[in-house]
Amino acid sequence: MDEEVGTEATPPPFRGAVHGDDLDAARELYEAQYPGEGFRLDQLDRPFDYRYAAVGDGDVSLRTSEFHGSARGTADAVPEYVVSWLVDGRGTVDVGRDEVALKPLVPRIAPTRAYSFDFADYRQRLVHIGAAHLERLAAERGDVASGPVTFFHAAPVAESALQRWRAVISETTPVLLDLAAPPLLRAAANRRLALAVLETFPHAVGPASSVALASVAPGGRRVALAVEFLHEHAHEPIGVAEVARAADLSVRGLQVALHRALDVSPTALLRQIRLDRVHADLTVATPETTTVGAVARRWGFAHLGRFSASYHERFGEHPSVTLRG
Template identity: 45%
Template sequence: MSAKPGSAERFEAAGSDVDDARELYREAYRIGGMTVEPTAAEFGYRFTSTGDDDLSLRASQVEGRITGASFTQGEYVVSWMTRGEGVSDLLGSPMKFLHGQPAMFANDRPAQFDLIDYRLNMMHFSGAYLEGVAGETEGSVGPIRFDTTFRPSGAGLHRWNASVAAVAGVVYDDDSPALLRAEARRAAAVSLLETFPHLALRPPTEVAVAASARTRTAVEYLVANAHLPIRTEDVAAAAGMSLRSLQSAFRREFDVTPADYLRAVRLDRVRDDLRDADPGRTTVGDVARRWGFGHLGRFAAGYSRRFGEYPSATLASSNTIGTRPRSLG
């Protein structure tokens, strides 16, 4: 716990019991299909976390081997290994941990990992907080998809390390005033956004609230009929608008055309279906065609731009950790 009111919240757990370690990491990282096993005569683990709801600094050290599939949602995690070996995102874009080089965890989808006799440092950012900073500094809206294969080097790595050291000095100091803590959190978020390539994704389309009643009617029609071969003219008629008014309203309120909006809804539906599918009995092509995507090459390109992974990776990772939350889109 914190040393005094207003200081960072602290948590620490350590021991040599395999079952305790398994329970700790399963709860902390929503890990499914997890195995924990010694690699030598003595097994040991230590886990620490210091920070608040917006930003926490964590460290995990294990004398042993841990495997499983984590599911990171509602937050963004950057990590760097200082000892041992490991690989993450085995079902997506495999990422081998390199000592001293930070990398982003996969977000909003399962990522299998394998870690051996390691020490891993991590920064956890609240999703709402980081997306808010991205909105202020970049004008982006909604979730962010990071390139999990990118590793900063040279001047970029030096700036990142300097930022981490400065932020850690503030977070770990219980005498740091609240304003300094807020500035440190923001500096860490800005540094992350400047260091790691990313794509800002619009929120799931159904939760984008239209200002006008007629535009909301158009959105509701699109969502309800996304499985049908509807035309833009059909949407305009359902909303009681002219085609030109409909186009203008979507450009003004969502900065996309009605056709682009419908395509985003269908991509969300494809993602939901792929996540729930049996990889041995379902193909990407079957699901894509079910939602009106006839050209699989263009579909795959659009899918990867929206979700940061190929549809085949989503299908391959389906049902790996049991029941997962469905997207809102």
């Protein structure tokens, strides 16, 4: 974990766990952790009990939730970004809208707006990223000018991206679990994990993205579909026509919609996404394991001179510097 760490002070670490078999106590706990409305807990066909544990700090924390019962309700938008995966049990998020039925051991990012949920008899692992921490890194990357990041929670995530996510989780977890870890090491782990969220889960990019894609104007969902398709298939030799079909638009309609929403063309947006993937790969690699040229070619950049110039313009450094760490 040799990413450059900012000068912001790392929040003090914490560790805590709560467990019991009282429905009212469980409701109070979960309503505090995930504010919302209509929170309903019920006992099923076995004795009710729960356990909730968290370790980390205000920027990044790892959590576990075990719940023998059912839980339904609506979670409000909160100043955090949450990635979770089931170990077992059942869970559905964004019920009645863009529903996602969670699958065991498949990470998903929670909606970045209020959403309904329905869980039963489950064990869940979660990663909470503080909004200020993730949004600062998103601005550094050029994903947004400032402010919230709009994630497409229902978009599929490529298996290659999930493999990279799991590798980052494996590497950073020992540091986050260690309350005595040196502050610089913890800060590096926090940064690494927050960047992995941005690199793994599809989200809107561009200075106007969060405003444009949150709009309820007709066509906004089609823009989101186009962006989701680009993220999901960035590793494939796709063309503008394929993106347009995925968004149910003509090629010209796609170009106009992306220009209005994000002030970018389809090919330029795909290039940005692929540059981000190169940056992610170089960040976790070393000169002993790969070369800049190999990574660039893997993401479709055949002309290394033009690639290097574009990379420097987007990230403020040459790719060889990123690789050397």
